[in-house]
Amino acid sequence: MLVNDVIQSANAQAAASGSQASGNSAKELGNNFMTMLVTQLKNQDPLNPMENSELTSQLAQINTVSGIEDLNATLQGINSQIEAGQALQAAGVIGKGVMVAGDRILVGPDGASTPFGVELENPAEQLVATIVDGSGVPVRSFDLGAMDAGYQSFVWDGTLESGEYAPQGAYRVVVEAQAGDGSALDSGTFNYAVVQAVSTDRQGATRLDLGGISEQVRLQDVRQIL
Incomplete structure (x- = not known):
């Protein structure tokens, strides 16, 4: 399914990038997801429509990718603050x-x-x-x-x-x-x-x-x- 391909691509990029920005941001992946979802809904088999549970699951996975990206940015900011604090603390021991x-x-x-x-x-x-x-x-x-x-x-x-x-x-x-x-x-x-x-x-x-x-x-x- 095309939507699942988008989800798998998003998860792979989130795992590989860590705190680094990769090719597509979570926002861009979300936009791609919605575009492909609309296309899929338009072309789905009327006799075998997409299940609501499947749609909810895929939306949740996209939100997870976005949350991971936000969490990585937050952790990077925290690490920067910790490093700055260590440098300030270390400066206090000069001459000791x-x-x-x-x-x-x-x-x-x-x-x-x-x-x-x-x-x-x-x-x-x-x-x-x-x-x-x-x-x-x-x-x-x-x-x-x-x-x-x-x-x-x-x-x-x-x-x-x-x-x-x-x-x-x-x-x-x-x-x-x-x-x-x-x-x-x-x-x-x-x-x-x-x-x-x-x-x-x-x-x-x-x-x-x-x-x-x-x-x-x-x-x-x-x-x-x-």
Whole structure:
């Protein structure tokens, strides 16, 4: 039936286009539907006329296509507002310290060091952090005790096993987490960085420029703002 062909074409275009405008709008499809419907009514078999239920169903499908088009436009507007809100929120953290995925620790004068963070999916009975230098040699290891599932930040006092302050420079932290039965647990580490600028990528997502300490990250990737 010609009317059904119009309906199928409308549904296919609505599914394929998403929020993008396609060849025909729902209004144009509706006009085409009415034109073909009138033609069909004029040429239908008087002994086998179109059922009222069939006509109602086809009209409902055209209205559905129009509703989908309006909904896509509404969602696109909402997404634009959300992206603008994220950019505005991200601008508020420029110049502030954040904790993002990474294992780098910077040590300054008198052992002053940047914090590091740990994230666990499951509770740990024991958490051990090992600080290694640029050559991969361990310079300090300490027990952080038990830790619940989730995120927590820590600060190394900058001292070596000998008790002296570590030389200034960049170090890495390696974390080992164990459950109560002694089995190893997966853990994620986070390092400190200062937000230098905010930008958007080609997809419109907001990115934080961390000044080379870490790659640009999304706002939702920040675990803590200091």
